[in-house]
Amino acid sequence: MPDPVLLVLDAEPSPRLGRLTGRVEVRYADASSLAGLLPAADVLLVWDGVSDAVREAWPGPGARPRWVHTASAGVDRLLCPELVASDTVLTTARGVFERPVAEYVAGLVLAFATDLPGTLESQRQRRRHDREGQGVAGSRAVVVGAGPIGREITRLLHGLGVTVALVGRTARRTIHGVADLDRLAARADWVIAAVPLTDSTRGMFDTRFFGLLQPSARFIGAGRVATVVEADLVDALNRRWLAGAALSTFQDEPPDTGSPLWDTPGLVLTPHLGGDTVGWRDRLGERFVAMFERWSRGQPLPNVVDKALGYVPSSDLAEDTAPNTDSPS
């Protein structure tokens, strides 16, 4: 039996894949060659989670990989109706990005609280910055999205003394349902978006939503880009409906030089800082090698996407959320 063909999309992945030497035939594809190479591939490893190449190459008849693994947390850029309808198993890099994203969010909360952006700007102008900071302990956050990333953010903010309400699709145990979101957002100091992109979350952070917030609130985007209506956020910040915001992914990567995003008051752009900590390629590579071992032995894979839902369902996650002092009533 010939070795299975592992097709790698975009860039040289981690050296960790060297462990598969002699057991797979590795081929490389880019956006233009992908459609032609797909029919002969057993496994597709998508290294760049924000590429649209898979969705564009997939449609049409023909053989397809039996397994697609994406080195990212979200799969919205991959899913096309034909892939959803197929028997192909789709898995994600769950477990790699949760902690870095949570640290990124916690860092932004503390940086906003002490007005670090304004402080650095004053330093650049050789001026003393005299604004008082806010305390973080005792402030209120609402984390939208109860997947692994939202849960890790909740845990870390809770450890800083923040009262956190975690909002999921449906209310369960320590998690609020989305019906509570408006009420919780209206009294929050921090609103953190960590939702997957689905039909029901697309554009959910819009003018209507930003209009609910306190003028002192800050919004931090830690989820998929298309859940936030960028133009509405820029408009709300210009009107001072909220005090600040941070985005790490953008509709255009990077935004045009002329984009209003760059200098909207209170807006911090942190391109992909969310998950890309030193060593992430290695951690992703290690994960993939471990998953490949299971796949080649015919064992079930972890982190399988429910393609109808559009994400890895969390029903199989340990219920290990931090004690939540703002529990649903």
Next chain:
Amino acid sequence: MPDPVLLVLDAEPSPRLGRLTGRVEVRYADASSLAGLLPAADVLLVWDGVSDAVREAWPGPGARPRWVHTASAGVDRLLCPELVASDTVLTTARGVFERPVAEYVAGLVLAFATDLPGTLESQRQRRRHDREGQGVAGSRAVVVGAGPIGREITRLLHGLGVTVALVGRTARRTIHGVADLDRLAARADWVIAAVPLTDSTRGMFDTRFFGLLQPSARFIGAGRVATVVEADLVDALNRRWLAGAALSTFQDEPPDTGSPLWDTPGLVLTPHLGGDTVGWRDRLGERFVAMFERWSRGQPLPNVVDKALGYVPSSDLAEDTAPNTDSPS
């Protein structure tokens, strides 16, 4: 018996002092009038902890207040030999600044780890910032100074998953002695200075010390200004002996426009962000009113400075330091 005279140095303090109306006679002093007003005062409330006015006004013969309270954590700017030798009780605002300073330090650790300063500078130039962040969980910190502020910093960093070694004057239980400092600093990712200013800490963070650090290390000054030799820190940063630093107090307040501090590579200036969170004046005022009640009833005061040591000794503190995973061996 006439009401006791409360002399307030510098600025209108918190409205909370209104609670003492009818029970004290409040007088106000500034640096130039202080010496003349001291002899008639029973209590001196020093609102600006970085003023040298008390040290300059105190020497010489004459009656003095029986109690001096400073609305700051350190007392080095107050102590002169005559005050040390006197029967006057000196108290500090311990309990007000610990948490804000710890949040400030934790925020800087996370901001350095994700290179938030570089990210903001890239945004200003409308450029995508492509540097990967570091993880904070599992990194190593050494906190120098085992007083209430150093302990609170230790607690908060520990909650972020940082392995923290706390260094005090002498080794005890979970606290390392200063003899361990060089060894611990040499392998630390984060060095946080939170020591009071005494004869043995003056200038302790100098060229010799910075030469011990890893090139990837960051130094955060959260203690008294004169414990850090500013010129040595600037020099070490210019030589890339360490990757970054933050200072919140300076020899000159604010530094001259021409000071090299403003644009030393990797140096973040956060003037007094350390403790000044919204509402701090009120919290200080509340504390002082509660202490005044005790004083007027002849009860012992909390937070009394050992004037020979130069700080409030921590032997009377609850041993409530967070579990320390890097315990002295």
